[in-house]
Amino acid sequence: MTTEEFYSAPRGTYGNTLLNWSKHAPSDVVSYAVSYRNAAHCLIADYERRGVGDIDYGACPVIFLFRHAIELYLKAMVYRLAKLSVDDQELRWVLPRLWREHSLMKLLSMAQPVLTAMRDRLPLALRVIDEDELQFLSDLDRVDPGSYSFRYPVASTGGAALKGILMTNIFVFGQMADRTLDSLNAICRHLIIEVHALEPQIRLNFGSMDSPKSPDT
Template identity: 30%
Template sequence: MALFKGIIFDKTNADIGWMNNQSAFYSHGYRTAAEKLINEYDKLGMPEKDAIVFPVIFLYRHCLEIEMKDLIYRTDRCSGNTPSEITHHELLKVWDELDNKYSKLSEYIYPDYNFSPIEDRKEIRGIIKEFNEIDGQSFTFRYPRNKKGNGSIKSIDYISLNNFKIEINRVLNVIDNINETICHYEVHLEEVSSA
């Protein structure tokens, strides 16, 4: 088998063997791919413009899911709890669990290092809820038909990728801020344990 083989002196080799926390690279990869597709959108013809919406939204959704699950895992570790491995794909449930655990952890974080205030988190819950209502199990933008053989998307005729990008970036900015806060707290815990 040679499908996933690295080739010496091939400039397209992806060097993944060194990654300690692959979750961050998975989510970054999905996010980067979605952003690059959206940035190239204006250069595409009509059939491609209509078709590209499915992978773009799926890539963003998968990025969100991976990032939030990783943040839950890391929040658990920072709190001294056994890290949770979440196996379901419901974005709203994942978000609510992250928000709950982050809220508890943020009680111990110095306010100057809490980059995600509760107001921001409340604001994006509605966007995540809307996403979850359309794509609850991560199938809608991945498959044209659901498990019952029905069309995945029935109630939507048009999707503005510009609007989608604006709204999803609001969510991603809050998640990035949660990540930044947790990174600072992880460094703090390291410093305390090595002192």
């Protein structure tokens, strides 16, 4: 694979970075999630240092970055479970729907059947997502079901992306987002370790994903 230089500085200059080097895009989903989360931390730290000042519009990038990191972790979790539990033919129908989906609760529901089936193989701390974290995911999905609300003021329908005035605190939100991300990261890391051991034991019915049937079936 050749390397395209896109506004890069001379080799060895700090700030140069390589993207898409793994040659397997789905494997980069968690790396992207970590990057968005780290970017949110940088913004949070900057606002904490300031201590004062208007941050109304500064909240949108913070919330979006955390929300996008959560979405990517959920997609990574579903992808690993799908690779583990369905054959290659069904996987071809399933994955396009996965990458297009933006609802956090729908993504979680895609993973739930396998997480339930493999309950005994998971450490106690990973067998269920904490109720407070589930409530946080539900609340965030309700406010931003399609990942539009903190990226655009206008929804694809032409109306307001947010339904009304929204009061939030980026530091309180960030703490809950981090707590949830820690849990999702732990599950994803465990799946990476256990995926081969679990493969012969679990089959997943992806009916909830509304994947189209093969013409041969």
